[in-house]
Amino acid sequence: MSIKSKKKKGMTLLEVIISIAIIGIMIVPIGNMILTSVKINKNGEDKQQAVYLSQQVLDGLKSIGSFENATIVLNNDSSNPLLINALGTAGSLNLGDYRVDVTINRKNQDVSYNNNDTSTSYDEKVEVSRDDDNRTFTLDGTVKTISNNKNDLYITVNSSVSGGVTQYNLTFNNTTTNNIFTITKNTFTNKINVKFSDLYESGSNFNIHVTNGLTSELKVYVTVPIDRVFREDNSRTIKYSSVNEGGLVSFYNASEGNADTFSKNYDAKVEIFKHNDLIYSVNSNIAK
Structure with missing residues (x-):
C-alpha cells in the first residue's frame, strides 16, 4: 500500500494581486456611495x-x-x-x-373705494362668482359657467393693425387654450378689473394669469368685497394669486368699502x- 501525501495549495502572488485589485475597485464606488448618502x-x-x-x-x-x-x-x-x-x-x-x-x-398697489364708488374706470370687467361646483365668469352681461379649471383665469392682451388702424385683442380663458370671452377694441387704456362677487366661495386658491403683449404697462385691478378681504386672524376669506405670465403687468389689490378699514398689504x-x-x-x- 502506498500513501500519497497531499500538499495544501496556497494562493500565488498573482492571485493575491488580482484579489487586492478587485477589492480596491469595489471600495471606490462603495465609498462614494457612502459619502453621497451622508451628504x-x-x-x-x-x-x-x-x-x-x-x-x-x-x-x-x-x-x-x-x-x-x-x-x-x-x-x-x-x-x-x-x-x-x-x-x-x-x-x-x-x-x-x-x-x-x-x-x-409695503405694497404700493393697494386701491380702495369709499362707499362702493369706483373711482377707476376700466376697459373691461370680469366678475368671478359662485362655488367650485358652479363657477361662473361674467363679462358685459354675458354669463359663462365653467365646468373645469374653475380656479384659473387666463387674461391675454395684444394688438394688431388692420387697414392702418390699431386693434386691441383681449381673451379671457380658464385654460391656456379654452376661450371664454374674446374681445376686439379700437381704444384701450390698459386697465382690466377682475372682481370677486359676494357669492364667490372656494376653499382653494384662485389664480389670475396675465400675459401682456403690448409695449405699454397693463394694469390689472383685483377687487374683493371689503368684508371678504381678511378675517380677524388676518387670513383671507377669498384667496387669490396674481401671476405675470409675460410682459409689463402691474397688479392692484382693490377693495370696495371704507378706505379707513382697508387692510394694508x-x-x-x-x-x-x-x-x-x-x-x-x-x-x-x-x-x-
Missing part, C-alpha cells in the same frame, strides 16, 4: 431646519401688531430674538451655522443661509 442626508437636515425657521418667522410676522421695532423669538430662545427694525429694512439673525434674513416691503421675504450659502427662500403676503 444627501445632511442637505436634507439643513433644508428641514431652514423650512422650520422660515415658518417660525412667518408665523411671528403674522402675529405681531406692527413691523416697527418688533421682535420674533426663534427656537424658543428669547435671549436672541430677531429684530424687525422698520418697514423696508431687513432684519437679520445668526443662529449657529445659520443666518436668517427678513425683508419687508406687505410682501415679506425670508431667506435662510448656511455658511453664506442660500439654502431656502420663501415669500409671503401679510396684511396688517
Whole structure:
C-alpha cells in the first residue's frame, strides 16, 4: 500500500494581486456611495431646519401688531430674538451655522373705494362668482359657467393693425387654450378689473394669469368685497394669486368699502443661509 501525501495549495502572488485589485475597485464606488448618502442626508437636515425657521418667522410676522421695532423669538430662545427694525429694512439673525434674513416691503398697489364708488374706470370687467361646483365668469352681461379649471383665469392682451388702424385683442380663458370671452377694441387704456362677487366661495386658491403683449404697462385691478378681504386672524376669506405670465403687468389689490378699514398689504421675504450659502427662500403676503 502506498500513501500519497497531499500538499495544501496556497494562493500565488498573482492571485493575491488580482484579489487586492478587485477589492480596491469595489471600495471606490462603495465609498462614494457612502459619502453621497451622508451628504444627501445632511442637505436634507439643513433644508428641514431652514423650512422650520422660515415658518417660525412667518408665523411671528403674522402675529405681531406692527413691523416697527418688533421682535420674533426663534427656537424658543428669547435671549436672541430677531429684530424687525422698520418697514423696508431687513432684519437679520445668526443662529449657529445659520443666518436668517427678513425683508419687508409695503405694497404700493393697494386701491380702495369709499362707499362702493369706483373711482377707476376700466376697459373691461370680469366678475368671478359662485362655488367650485358652479363657477361662473361674467363679462358685459354675458354669463359663462365653467365646468373645469374653475380656479384659473387666463387674461391675454395684444394688438394688431388692420387697414392702418390699431386693434386691441383681449381673451379671457380658464385654460391656456379654452376661450371664454374674446374681445376686439379700437381704444384701450390698459386697465382690466377682475372682481370677486359676494357669492364667490372656494376653499382653494384662485389664480389670475396675465400675459401682456403690448409695449405699454397693463394694469390689472383685483377687487374683493371689503368684508371678504381678511378675517380677524388676518387670513383671507377669498384667496387669490396674481401671476405675470409675460410682459409689463402691474397688479392692484382693490377693495370696495371704507378706505379707513382697508387692510394694508406687505410682501415679506425670508431667506435662510448656511455658511453664506442660500439654502431656502420663501415669500409671503401679510396684511396688517
